[in-house]
């Protein structure tokens with residue numbers, strides 16, 4: 001019986017190129033092994049800069065149980081005129097010496113980029129045949145990869161044509177998802193044209209869609225599968241369908257990755273392959289290697305780390321938005337503030353996860369609780385995806401809520417609907433539920449995060465793989481003090497939404513937040529209401545002032561009546577439309593100590609975005625506004 005693609009992937013060794021990781025070569029090997037990889041690609045540059053013989057690398061890798069899957073790259077080899085041709089053969093022999101010392105049998109030859117290279121597939125094939133013959137004499141193999149910017153060879157079909165012409169058992173084809181997908185090519189037809197055993201090696205990388213030269217794109221902006229916008233799952237499916245059985249190897253050139261701790265990046269890399277494994281499954285495959293992502297029912301609560309004084313201030317602030325004290329924890333210094341389906345937990349309990357967070361970051365969101373259909377299953381998925389799990393100590397009779405630690409160190413609690421709510425089991429509830437006033441806040445619509453440079457890809461992968469949130473297209477938002485890059489994550493039903501913002505500048509709204517917070521965290525929380533006009537009319541919250549010019553322009557852009565514009569302006573409301581009858585009305589509070597702020601919004605007619613068109617106006621207003629101060 002033919003194996004299902006998914007089962008094949010699970011059996012394939014997972015490898016990562018040393019070029020993905022920061023640090024010395026021993027650091028890189030150690031990080032790859034600790035993240036659970038079985039193999040590494042050794043980049044020549046990492047070997048050249050290493051102070052020690054290749055035999056030492058071989059031993060180090062063996063001690064870590066890492067296979068050296070390939071040595072690379074070997075450049076500008078094929079189809080060179082003489083005398084370079086002869087010199088290249090000598091160069092190859094010297095690389096073979098290194099490979100034997102390293103203990104790897106495969107070398108990657110990438111297609112020639114030299115202007116002097118001949119446009120002659122027969123010559124390219126003859127050169128590769130000779131190289132393969134020399135390799136075979138030592139028990140080694142050669143793989144040929146088309147670089148997307150190769151002088152004459154840049155598509156996998158051209159590389160395969162040359163490999164076929166060379167017709168040597170020690171020469172195979174190397175496929176790299178970036179080179180194929182960046183040119184708009186696919187592997188369609190691969191399994192009909194290339195026998196699996198002729199594929200010598202497979203490299204995987206994703207990337208954001210950028211309009212720039214492909215070399216620069218490849219050298220600086222690749223990322224791990226699931227972090228970018230290329231169809232790496234489709235690519236991988238084709239490779240497996242062709243019968244390839246070798247390693248799947250991550251090869252990512254990325255400036256941010258190379259500036260980040262190697263262990264974190266290696267763990268993200270392994271997580272990306274586990275995720276890939278789960279999404280390439282054909283629907284007909286029965287056994288899931290990963291429990292499916294949870295069905296999400298929204299945000300059950302947000303927990304703020306405070307001390308007693310900050311807790312009082314924050315309570316005063318949220319009261320202006322209509323929240324009421326609804327309960328006190330049975331055994332801890334924790335209050336519940338509630339409105340509609342929104343629960344805000346103010347945690348001032350010493351010696352708790354919240355207290356640790358407060359020490360480090362000050363008043364801020366330390367945990368988000370998601371409503372999930374099955375907490376145990378969600379937890380086992382998270383564990384399989386290399387996440388760390390947290391269990392807070394609980395008092396007698398209180399409910400233990402399991403949590404996953406997010407990449408910023410905050411907790412994500414998993415709350416399952418139960419016979420007794422966590423509020424009933426853990427809190428003395430104070431006020432009975434009342435019917436909602438007009439304009440009352442109903443749900444948490446989205447929780448926006450501010451990230452420090454280099455954190456975006458890790459966050460995207462974490463939320464995509466663990467919770468099944470899908471990333472939207474990356475957006476550039478203009479702050480008066482610099483650029484904010486944004487990407488919104490949401491579950492398919494739109495119940496959990498999480499825009500992620502990152503800024504290189506410390507002066508933008510995002511950058512100031514990250515400075516104030518000493519790290520990444522929740523930047524703002526948006527609440528939905530069925531009637532934002534009623535909210536605005538009855539508001540006592542300190543809202544962000546919006547300049548009159550904004551409303552002038554709005555009238556012109558959307559053809560709104562003067563009456564409607566005046567109402568928006570009175571309510572400090574921003575407006576966006578999706579061109580399909582959907583509309584978005586939203587207003588912002590000033591910030592709480594320049595740390596975080598709240599948004600109140602109404603979605604109409606299926607509007608699915610976040611008012612990105614208004615982000616520039618909001619950020620400029622925030623640059624002018626003073627934070628809210630108690631009293």
Ligand SMILES: O=C(O)c1ccc(O)c(O)c1
Pocket residue numbers: 072073108110145147176203218219251
């Ligand atoms: O950027 C490069 O030159 C380069 C080298 C080797 C590879 O395998 C590759 O994909 C790119």
Ligand SMILES: [Mg+2]
Pocket residue numbers: 145176203251
């Ligand atoms: Mg490659």
